[in-house]
Amino acid sequence: xxxxxxxxxxxxxxxxxxxxxxxxxxxxxxxxxxxxxxxxxxxxxxxxxxxxxxxxxxxxxxxxxxxxxxxxxxxxxxxxxxxxxxxxxxxxxxxxxxxxxxxxxxxxxxxx
Ligand code: SF4
Ligand code: SF4
Numbered sequence: 308x309x310x311x312x313x314x315x316x317x318x319x320x321x322x323x324x325x326x327x328x329x330x331x332x333x334x335x336x337x338x339x340x341x342x343x344x345x346x347x348x349x350x351x352x353x354x355x356x357x358x359x360x361x362x363x364x365x366x367x368x369x370x371x372x373x374x375x376x377x378x379x380x381x382x383x384x385x386x387x388x389x390x391x392x393x394x395x396x397x398x399x400x401x402x403x404x405x406x407x408x409x410x411x412x413x414x415x416x417x418x419x
Pocket of ligand 1: 322323361
């Protein structure tokens, strides 16, 4: 079991979660963060830190967010580690309100 970043994070990247995590779990893509399930110690500290409630315990994941389990694992292997908080994306507050953002996720770090 591990914690999972879900759709609400796409195009926000507030990174409050990174500052809270006691170990090095988070990996950064162009417009999304993921948790490495092999590094996560299941402490749950990051959950209340996320302003858009994007992080779930895997066992509590809403059914429509189930694909994010595999997505976090796959992208954590591809993307670089992030260990300190950064400024959010410039239009993060706009995107925080939006639903159905899965199609906007940029996986290739060379596209940015
Ligand atoms: S705090 Fe939430 S929105 Fe921000 S990077 Fe972490 S998971 Fe994504
Ligand atoms: S649950 Fe704990 S260890 Fe896992 S990503 Fe969140 S803060 Fe880090």
